[in-house]
Amino acid sequence: MDRRAFLSSAAAAALVGYISGGQAAKAAPLGKVRELGVLRVAVYKDNRPWSWRKDGKLTGIDVDLAQALAKGLGVRADIAELVADESADDDLRNGVWKGGLLGFQPADIMLHVPFDRTFAARNDQVAIIAPYYRESFQFAAVKGEIDVNAPPTQYRGKRLAVEIDSIPDFYLIGTFGGILARDVVHFPGGTEAVTALTDGRADGALASRAQIEAVLHDSGATNIVRRTSPLPAFTSAGWDIGMAVKENSRNLGDAIETILADMTQSGALKAIFERHGVVYAPAVAAG
Structure with a gap:
């Protein structure tokens, strides 16, 4: 898929990395997020209209979605800009389950991840969840x-x-x-x-x-x-975009999917897209 068309350096957030030792380290991932009061969300840098800087301020569909997800959990969002690596697989490693070589701390959740069965199967360190848009x-x-x-x-x-x-x-x-x-x-x-x-x-x-x-x-x-008709011999019919959490953070993923379902039903998700001039297209996998 055209990953490079959707793709920015890490935002500092020492409090959001998973701490070692103490009571918080023993908490379940969802409980840890709530205890810290922060949801660390990785988004791609320079990925307009999803996550980009306008007049120095981080904005975009994924930025608004990150804020809405954090609000749904009752915490604040700490949004970290991830510089795209050579592949989406590398981005999951840097953004979610290991961290980047330049000090990027793993996020609790990463947005704008391909929601694809084959892709998910080869990235077993994460759980790919919550498809929220159909791109083409x-x-x-x-x-x-x-x-x-x-x-x-x-x-x-x-x-x-x-x-x-x-x-x-x-x-x-x-x-x-x-x-x-x-x-x-x-x-x-x-x-x-x-x-x-x-x-x-x-x-x-x-x-x-x-x-x-x-x-x-x-x-x-x-x-x-x-153009309203398909391009001849064009191999990409479209793809779903979702999110990723660590494999051992599935309870956080479940909570995120509940929030996203509520946003979809209420029209709040569609409204986020509309604010940025994009017509909301539901993910095929969400149907």
Whole structure:
């Protein structure tokens, strides 16, 4: 999946690491969180619209969700920004069950984790829980520049923005005999690719649906159209996003899933997405 499109350095939080010795060390993970009065939540750094800094302040869908989960537990949230490693497996090790080499302390829970059976099976140090969104890729273009629902071969000669070394990048460069390779313009992330579209530096962009919707919402651009039909030969039909806790913290995971279910039923989860300009799409696994 396009993990790099969703991805920032650790926030200091000495009180939130699991302490050794004393009565708190003997408590169950959920009890420990409540005793300390803090839920340490790992989110990805520079992962707009999920977790990123605007005017120096940490914001995003996952940031708001972390606050809501902590409130549901009756504690405060300590949100730590995790720099993405080479793989999501590495991120689970750094963010949840072991910690990072640069002093990142393991979190009680990590957000924006692929909710996938195969992925979960090879990461048995954690429990992957609480799927909360269904992500997918989408193509968008400047109105009048590209027929978004036409075969992609007709995009030839247009500036096509993508995140470098991502699934959209590999698709546009390698599919259709590589005829679009020279038209691809690379950006550090998916949101930067979509921003190039709204700024007039690109004619089309292939990015995640959340990235497209958030950038269009924030920019107020009205001249962008989005493809409604599937892209031919595109291998990713979408993926569920969930959370992860340590394997021995399943009672914390159970409590989190109860809170998330209540938020889904009340509309509070949908409202978080709407605040950031993203249309809430329930995870398939949550159905």
